Amino acid sequence: MCSTISFGIDADASGWVAVRAERRWGRVVSETVGAVDADATAGGADFAGIGAAMSRVSPVRRAVTAAAPAAETIVRRMVAPKMGPARARKVLVSLLDVQLPFRIEDCAVVLSEWRRVGDGTEALAAVIRREALDRRLAELAAMGVAPTALDVEAIAAWDSACREFGEPAPGEMRMVVHATLERWVCAVGGDTGLEGAVTVREPPAEAHDADAWNRADLMFRTATAGRCVERECWIWMGRPAERVALWSQTMAERRGLGLAGRVLISREPETALARTLALRAVEGKLRQTNLLTxxxxxxxxxxxxxxxAVLAAGGLIAASVMLxxxxxxxISTLAQRERDWAAxxxxxxxxxxxxxxxxxxxxxxxxxxxxxxxxxxxxxxxxLFQPPQxxxxxxxxxxxxPAQIxxxxxxxxxxxxxxxxSAPDRDAARRPEEFLRMLGYEAKTEAGPARPDGRTPFVVEGTRR
Amino acid sequence: MKPWVREVVLPAAAGGVAIASVLSVLWLELAVVPERRSRGEALRADLRELDRIAESARRYTPHLRALDSACAASPTGRSPLDLFAGAAPGLPPPVLSATREVALDAHWRITQVDLAMADVPLDAVSAFLQACATSRPPWRVSALRLQALDAGSTRARAVLTLESPARREEAARP
Structure with a gap:
């Protein structure tokens, strides 16, 4: 089977980044195939080349992954008490239904990161309305992108941070921020994994944009409210890179992060999310979080x-029939051989x-x-062939x-x-018996008393041995 | 094509056929093939047994070949009475008391003859026995009884049983 060639697309109104990933000789390799900022994307003309590169890949091998709109996605960790994963799968959807302001039938729901917690089952749920998904698909189509999967942005951002910086330390609260001029998406979690996400729709563009910073602060505080935090860790990624550095620095100053916190910036902040989207498709992690049907x-x-599918099924059936x-x-050969032997x-x-x-x-x-x-x-x-008598x-x-017998x-x-x-004496009477023994007879001599003429009568009887 | 057709029906159909095929092959390999093999082995064992039987059937082939060569020169042997007349001319012929024939196979038989001589010189008996042994095919003495009629054992009463092989269609008659 051919390996998947995956394209991760991180695109919004502020620009886009495309990364290509592929498994070669057991290793997953990735490369950035294009990046354009907001001004150049007008009309989508520059994406045409990437679109053409994608279309050159066989549709069977091609995977194009983009992120679903984070502002309209609800990410929540949920627990179904006292039940196993099989039953929890149904119960969690029902639990989710009563918590949503809209009908669950109108939403795309994915449940991932299943694990047992005590006697219950916990999963990370992500929900988005279908009309929001359709809008996103239309936006991507306008750019010339036809995605085969839509990932949950917060989950992808969290995964990206974990790939680069490892899992959160015990007691640490991690904030992974994917920031662009268009929006900030912040995945919040701890050592037990991702717990939720917040989106800042109109993020502060500059350090002195006080209103915007206050709004962002408020959203972050709301997201982390009620937590007992030993240590904060902020991980930043996004584009443009210089703005990400500025935003991370300003946020650290505003929150007064000292020894109790640290701020990290991805090595390649502009491509981190797109790369993770591409890698997740190749590694199969996307299957659980894909919002597209x-x-x-x-x-x-x-x-x-x-x-x-038809070829594979046909091939399997043909192989079975051939077998x-x-x-x-x-068996026919065996039967034929058996008939030959019988004849x-x-x-x-x-x-x-x-x-x-x-x-x-x-x-x-x-x-x-x-x-x-x-x-x-x-x-x-x-x-007939015995010697004659x-x-x-x-x-x-x-x-x-000579023996006078x-x-x-x-x-x-x-x-x-x-x-x-008759023989002259008893000794001579025994000589025929000895001779017959030499010829192979069991012989016995009966000699009588000597007759008046002095001779000894005898009778010899024998049988062939 | 509906996704459920692609992802459920086709794999299920192909998998079903494949599983049925593999199970059939397993059944054939475990049930039918060993039975066929054992039947074949039994037939081959029977063939080997037939070879052994054929080998034992050839036990008398050298004997029959020897008879063929012995009778090649004179297919019709002389009768014991002729032989006696030749060996002891002038003496009364022996009394032929019984003649028996034992079939050996489709081509050969054994003729057995009982002869009785009431009073005959031992020299004549000896010459007659010599003539029997050297005739072709030979007359073999299978039993004899000699009873001396005088103290010097020059004359005797003799009863002989002779036997000789003969071709079934060319057998010499006494």
């Missing part, structure tokens, strides 16, 4: 986002078993049984002659042997 986006941005297709193909098994079983046909699932069993039948039929072949007979006859009956078979005869 999706319906109020510029037409080209809406169309581009529609196209991206399913790949899986289906894989091969059947063919091989018929071939091995010499069978005409085999039953599916019983191929191996049928082939095995067929082969066992064939082997059983061929088993007599083993006997002729050899045994010849051996017995060769033994009998008379063989009367000779029975030989593949499994058994039986001899009857």
């Amino acid at each position: 999706q319906d109020e986006l510029p037409a080209d941005v809406r169309r581009a986002r529609d196209r991206v 399913l297709g790949v899986e289906a193909r894989r 091969q098994l059947e063919r091989r079983a018929r071939e091995v078993g010499g069978l005409g046909r085999v039953q599916r699932g019983l191929e191996v069993r049928m082939a095995r049984e067929s082969v066992e039948r064939q082997l059983a039929a061929l088993a007599p072949l083993d006997r 002729t050899a045994s007979l010849a051996g017995l006859l060769r033994l009998a002659g 008379h063989l009367e009956v000779v029975e030989l078979s593949d499994r058994a042997v039986r001899l009857e005869g």
